[in-house]
Amino acid sequence: MALLKLAVRNLRRNRRRSTITLAAMIIGTVAMTCLRGFINGQQRVIIDNQVEGRMGAVQVHKRGYIANVLTSPLALDMADTPELRQKLAKIPGVVAVAPRIEFGAMLSTPDKKPQPDDGSLLPPADQGKTSFIMATAIDPQAEALVTPLRNSFIRGGKLFASVDAHDIVLNDDFARGLEVAVHPEGTPLPKVEQQLALLAPDRDGALNGENVVMGAALPSFSPGDRRIGLVPLGTAQRILRMEGRVTEYSLAVSPFDAAPRVRDAAQAALGPDFEVHTWSELMPFIGTLTNTQDFIFSVISGVFLAVVLLGIVNAMLMTVLERVREIGTMLAVGMRRVQIIQLFVMEGLVIGIVGGLLGIALGYLIVTLAGHIGIPLPAPGAAVPSVVKPFITPLYLVSALVGVPVGASLACLWPAWRASRLRPVEALQTA
């Protein structure tokens, strides 16, 4: 305790140096806390865009679906019964259930001019185009609860209101490429020859189709989603000749981290004919992305920490040089060498505690403030506006509160050891 008092007094003796060391400590800690808070906020945006904009937190399929998703998943379908939906809705943590069918389809646009009567062919520029799309058939009511974010992304029109509607939603870049525009709501439909044709092989492989119009546009919100189209569930079931059947249920869960628990409960409730996955299992790239970010963050914090701690080492070495006579006196009056080490380490610890506390408090304040205001910034690869809301986890707070003082005292070990090695007789002779 006496050592602590001595350490504090020593620090107060050279106020300017102590202040500068402390300032470096605080700035470093604030910067690290803010960076961590921002990365947290950005990762949350990426996850939210995927989970609440597209996937849902937990998905249910027929067993083998995910492994075969590239071939013909339509054969791995299930009857969409009220009992099955009830069973899923009753699982604790599940707040909504949305039925879906994922299928590959062709979208064919009308020719810009009628075919010439003389039997000649239209020039390529006037010909309609055909393009492959990955269609997701959804029930708009159920989907509003499972992927609420998607509805807020929709532009230029509205998401179809019923499962039997004849309008679909296309990615806006993709639609522009195909020269398809949103059909304004409330105006009469164009003649069938001027509508889009949505064609797909049905469950048995036979080609079928429906005439549709584009009802709204959806901007990209993750890399590689340009070919995604939203189709009313009933319309898709007619094309695929799969009335009353779906290939996927998507579940919204609350709280967000209940997903693994819901997955286990759903798997137990449904039995081995089904497979249940959480969003992080379905989108492993998000894990890779956050891991990469976390790695970069730890490298940056390592460099920051090293710079700040080297500053402390430097300041402490100066102190030791200045206090050679004093150290000599202390040793001469019987202070033990280990106590000298303790004294200097204690000085570092005090700076670390004060600097760490102030830095983390200030950083936390800034992050919380930024979290309330929000930083408008689109997620990587996304065209939708999104707001990054930085936040700090309790785990980070605790580890910073422990780590900064420990680091600061460790940085003092070497200067302290040098001080403890002084010979009292020589030390007392220095000017």
Added chain:
Amino acid sequence: MKKVIHLLTLLALPALAAEPTVNQLLAKYDSIMGPLSFEAQTQMTATREDGTSRTYVMKMLKKDNDKFRIYFAEPSSVKGQEVLRNGDNLWVYIPNLKRSTRIANRDSFQGGDFNNADVLRVNYQIDYHGTLIPSDSEDTYCVELKAKNPDTAYDSIKLYIRKSDLMPVKGQYFGTSGQMIRSAAFSDYQEFEKGYTRPAKVVMQNEQVKARKTELITKSITLKVDVPVQRFTQSDLGK
């Protein structure tokens, strides 16, 4: 001088008879698999990876090199459907759409393992450059075909042709990155008309998903039918 030419011709003739040129082989293949005009009754059975299969019955009409029309008769889910090729244009007519709509060459033909161009664009002389390469067996020639333009069904094809009668035996079809997408086996050689023999059966094996294959059987075929040009226009579809 004349003598020399005669001598050369005499020397060259037996060589020609023994080794047909690439162009001769391709011309022969095109005349077998896609005669200039014909009407055919065909049947296609697509087997999928889950073991189920589906059989389509259709009538095919062809005129010139680039006019083709198919009428589906069975099963009931595709009855009334029609496919038309005119030049580089492909249309499908689906009765409940009450209209025709464009489709692409590389799209799957009725969900089977043939694509649209396999069925509707059977003129390799126009679409591909051929070179003779060493074959894997003594009694066949192997022609390697490279696509001339992106409208073709494949980027390259290896075609194996029997030396004895120049009938196709098998084909291997490759995609952009050089991987084998499909392979075909030709069999049941049958003389449909005097002087016209063709394999009545082609089995297309999906090399990406091994459990998938599709066979196309020619039930009957009549050459040199005179179909009015009107049958090959978009406005005639569904009529």
